[in-house]
Amino acid sequence: MIRKSGKYNNYDIRSGISPHRSDSVWGPQFVKRLSGLFRKSWYGGINVVQSYNWPQNQSPPPSPSTPRRPKRPVLVSDVLKEIFAFIALPNEQQPFGNLDKKTYKTLHSCLLVNRQWCQAAVQVLWRQPFFTRNDRAQITMMELLLNALNPKLQQYLINKGIKIQPLNSAPAFDYSYFIKHIDFESFVDMVRKWSTRTFQGGFAKDASFLVAKVVLGHIFSYSPGIERLRLSCFQGHSETNYFHEILLEPEIHVNLLQLKYLELSGQFYREDNVLAGLSISCKNVEYLQLGNWCLDSWCRNPEALGEDINALFKGLKNVEHLEIDSDKSFFPIPICVVDAFKHISNSLRHLRFRCIDFSSKTCMPLEGLATCRKLETLEFIDCEQVGKRLLEPLNAESLPNLQRVRIDGCSEKDIRFWDWVDLVNGRRRSI
Numbered sequence: 001m002i003r004k005s006g007k008y009n010n011y012d013i014r015s016g017i018s019p020h021r022s023d024s025v026w027g028p029q030f031v032k033r034l035s036g037l038f039r040k041s042w043y044g045g046i047n048v049v050q051s052y053n054w055p056q057n058q059s060p061p062p063s064p065s066t067p068r069r070p071k072r073p074v075l076v077s078d079v080l081k082e083i084f085a086f087i088a089l090p091n092e093q094q095p096f097g098n099l100d101k102k103t104y105k106t107l108h109s110c111l112l113v114n115r116q117w118c119q120a121a122v123q124v125l126w127r128q129p130f131f132t133r134n135d136r137a138q139i140t141m142m143e144l145l146l147n148a149l150n151p152k153l154q155q156y157l158i159n160k161g162i163k164i165q166p167l168n169s170a171p172a173f174d175y176s177y178f179i180k181h182i183d184f185e186s187f188v189d190m191v192r193k194w195s196t197r198t199f200q201g202g203f204a205k206d207a208s209f210l211v212a213k214v215v216l217g218h219i220f221s222y223s224p225g226i227e228r229l230r231l232s233c234f235q236g237h238s239e240t241n242y243f244h245e246i247l248l249e250p251e252i253h254v255n256l257l258q259l260k261y262l263e264l265s266g267q268f269y270r271e272d273n274v275l276a277g278l279s280i281s282c283k284n285v286e287y288l289q290l291g292n293w294c295l296d297s298w299c300r301n302p303e304a305l306g307e308d309i310n311a312l313f314k315g316l317k318n319v320e321h322l323e324i325d326s327d328k329s330f331f332p333i334p335i336c337v338v339d340a341f342k343h344i345s346n347s348l349r350h351l352r353f354r355c356i357d358f359s360s361k362t363c364m365p366l367e368g369l370a371t372c373r374k375l376e377t378l379e380f381i382d383c384e385q386v387g388k389r390l391l392e393p394l395n396a397e398s399l400p401n402l403q404r405v406r407i408d409g410c411s412e413k414d415i416r417f418w419d420w421v422d423l424v425n426g427r428r429r430s431i
Contacts, residue, residue: 080120084110088124122173128181128228135193142194143167145215148176153214162207163198176219181228181261188212188243213246220255228261229282231274248277256281262316265291275308279315286318290337291325313340318347325354341368348372349401352379359385366390370398379406386410388417 088103110121129141146154146164148171154164195208220226231244246252262278262285313319322344324337341348351369369375370393380386386407394402405424 077116077120080117081123084121084124088127119173122175123178126173126175126178128183129175129179130183130186130190138190139194139197142190142215144171144175145219146211147171148174149214149218153218157211157214160207160210162211165198174222176222177224179219179223180226181230182216182219182226183230184244184247185230185232187216191215191243209243209246212243213249213252216246217249217251220252225258226255227259228263229256229259230263230265232265244274247274247281253277253281257284259285261285261287263289263291265289275312279308279312283315284318285316287321288316288319289323289325309337310340310343313343316344319344320347321350322348323352323354324356326356338366338368341366342371345371345373347374349374350377351375352381353383354381355383356380357384358390367393370394373399374401375399376401377404377406378402380408380410381406382409391417391420 084107087106104125107121107125111118111125143165144167146157147167149157149164157164191208191212195211199207231247247256256278259282262282264275264278351372369378387410402424403426405421407421
């Protein structure tokens with residue numbers, strides 16, 4: 001669930017939630033305490049805790065022989081879902097909503113409490129089901145999704161020579177309905193492992209592409225709202241890159257309009273047509289993350305990619321939160337990205353750079369940022385050479401709404417630069 005706040009220090013730009021949530025309290029003991037707290041009985045029209053110490057002037061709960069009204073759940077399902085969703089909130093260690101082992105174990109324990117808890121917990125567990133790398137779990141998950149297809153789609157795959165293994169028992173839920181987050185690389189990895197086991201000759205590329213297209217199309221069309229999409233494109237991952245063409249299929253392309261979070265990681269080449277397609281279909285994205293951009297080392301055609309990035313930003317006119325991340329490799333930021341800021345100047349409110357090397361000759365001062373007059377927060381986390389030269393184009397006149405500047409790991413010694421930072425953060429009245 002997305003929670004918004006007017007203060008950026010309550011945001012994680014990738015997830016829209018607070019990064020300061022403590023995970024130390026979540027675990028099986030938490031489930032035991034929570035389920036024990038709400039084991040209730042009905043007495044006098046009021047729900048009471050069974051272990052409550054009754055005062056002397058108050059009657060104790062009725063004995064088992066006394067007729068009671070039927071029990072009813074103390075926590076409604078919506079409240080339970082809110083609690084479980086909070087447990088599974090993304091954080092700095094699991095930014096895309098991938099559940100760590102401890103959180104997964106906690107939520108899995110909730111499935112076993114009762115029917116109501118099971119119905120609430122399964123919806124949270126299946127929001128992002130593709131995070132697991134366990135082969136057996138991935139194959140089982142793929143079989144569940146194939147059996148969830150309508151008879152027409154199943155027959156279509158059978159006619160193409162693709163056998164669907166029936167389940168021993170009918171699924172308790174239509175799990176595809178709960179999916180909200182799609183990590184595309186993990187999804188393709190799941191299809192690849194299922195294909196390798198199903199087709200005795202090994203991985204069948206064309207058949208797997210067809211299966212992935214049908215299953216993903218079913219998820220996008222049947223789920224009430226896919227909120228997050230994560231795409232990774234790297235050299236040596238030609239199979240994954242090949243599957244990106246699925247996103248250009250009409251039945252999927254049209255459903256990308258509901259996306260709110262988009263993460264792009266790696267290098268997308270013009271011949272892939274991925275960026276061009278996303279610029280048309282992802283018009284309602286509010287949170288955008290660009291990761292591992294390194295034109296100097298890997299990109300075969302920087303000029304063409306620059307044009308595509310500009311086209312992407314032109315299409316994403318509702319982006320409020322932008323993070324540019326090099327995954328602790330200190331890559332230089334492409335000039336084309338800085339130039340593209342002008343296309344989102346009317347919507348951008350929060351900007352974060354992480355592990356970017358601003359000392360490179362390819363990094364120009366952030367002149368394009370001066371057009372973003374609605375910008376409220378600006379962050380540089382573990383970046384190289386953040387200083388006066390970089391931020392010189394920025395001033396109070398160009399960014400009238402700027403309220404907070406966060407700089408971690410900066411070695412700038414110019415006192416005037418830090419005076420400007422203190423002025424923005426409200427620690428000084430003037431320079």
